[in-house]
Amino acid sequence: MAPPQTPIDAAEAAFVERLARHVRPHASDVIFIGEGSNNRVWRLGDTVVIKLGKPHRSGVAAREHAKETWCAAAARAAGAPTPEILSVGEFEGRSYQIQAFSPGREPAPEEQEGAWDAMGRWARAFHAAPVVGWGPELVGQGVFGGDWAAHLAYNIEALVPDDPLLGLGLLDADASADLRRRFRRLAGKRFRFGLSHGDLAMPNVLADPATGEALALIDWGCAGAFPVPHYDLGEMIRAGRADSRQIDIFRRAYGLSDEEFAEVMADLPDLGALRDIDTLRWALAHAPDALERYIGHAKRALARLGYSGP
Numbered sequence: 089m090a091p092p093q094t095p096i097d098a099a100e101a102a103f104v105e106r107l108a109r110h111v112r113p114h115a116s117d118v119i120f121i122g123e124g125s126n127n128r129v130w131r132l133g134d135t136v137v138i139k140l141g142k143p144h145r146s147g148v149a150a151r152e153h154a155k156e157t158w159c160a161a162a163a164r165a166a167g168a169p170t171p172e173i174l175s176v177g178e179f180e181g182r183s184y185q186i187q188a189f190s191p192g193r194e195p196a197p198e199e200q201e202g203a204w205d206a207m208g209r210w211a212r213a214f215h216a217a218p219v220v221g222w223g224p225e226l227v228g229q230g231v232f233g234g235d236w237a238a239h240l241a242y243n244i245e246a247l248v249p250d251d252p253l254l255g256l257g258l259l260d261a262d263a264s265a266d267l268r269r270r271f272r273r274l275a276g277k278r279f280r281f282g283l284s285h286g287d288l289a290m291p292n293v294l295a296d297p298a299t300g301e302a303l304a305l306i307d308w309g310c311a312g313a314f315p316v317p318h319y320d321l322g323e324m325i326r327a328g329r330a331d332s333r334q335i336d337i338f339r340r341a342y343g344l345s346d347e348e349f350a351e352v353m354a355d356l357p358d359l360g361a362l363r364d365i366d367t368l369r370w371a372l373a374h375a376p377d378a379l380e381r382y383i384g385h386a387k388r389a390l391a392r393l394g395y396s397g398p
Contacts, residue, residue, distance in 0.1 A: 146183050
């Protein structure tokens with residue numbers, strides 16, 4: 089078990105104990121098991137898991153908990169195993185989520201080929217879950233708040249002669265024109281949209297402690313409605329979560345033919361550039377202190393298109 093990213097002080101430990109008694113009056117053995125950017129995760133004996141929003145991220149965590157509840161249920165209904173989310177709530181001003189406890193552990197290195205095979209089969213199942221809209225923000229049951237056509241139109245129309253990105257050492261006029269062409273090509277394609285997990289990786293697979301068999305997929309906080317299978321494959325590659333052999337195992341288990349896989353792979357560099365250029369535009373307005381990080385992401389995306397800068 090990895091240690092907390094930030095120390096758990098006495099006040100936080102006492103809060104978790106109060107929350108544990110609130111959700112399970114006779115709970116014992118409250119054990120820290122992990123954390124992400126928005127939540128810390130605790131196990132109460134062998135009964136339930138609490139995902140607790142961090143104090144400074146509780147509003148974001150509340151939206152994430154609601155989204156995960158629908159996404160996990162939709163994935164299970166489609167045939168992809170994932171622990172049941174029993175309830176979400178608020179306690180002393182902080183959002184929490186209660187999941188059924190599922191015994192398991194991260195797959196060992198020698199078990200990972202089987203886990204990628206399982207994830208390929210599971211992804212094919214949950215990608216078929218019906219969704220409306222696009223993007224990561226759930227606004228209703230199976231309804232996501234973004235509009236793919238509007239998203240593309242915004243990013244195409246922003247590539248103009250006075251584009252502020254031209255002054256960041258990323259683009260020149262020729263590269264900007266090339267991006268417009270690429271994004272217009274995406275706008276002309278008919279993608280299939282489905283429920284995407286967004287973080288297919290070994291830490292999110294539960295394996296049987298005795299046999300190593302992959303049993304379930306956890307953590308739907310990065311989920312959304314996106315082109316499938318493009319988004320999940322793209323995130324795996326972008327984050328370096330899988331090597332070429334593991335990706336091949338995944339796509340064969342998914343059922344992608346050589347021709348289908350080649351078509352998806354041809355689209356990924358343009359989709360990746362769209363993602364990172366759009367996020368950089370957001371950062372210019374909303375996260376100027378983190379701008380260098382977003383510029384780095386965009387530079388890597390543009391490098392995958394063969395562009396090395398002005």
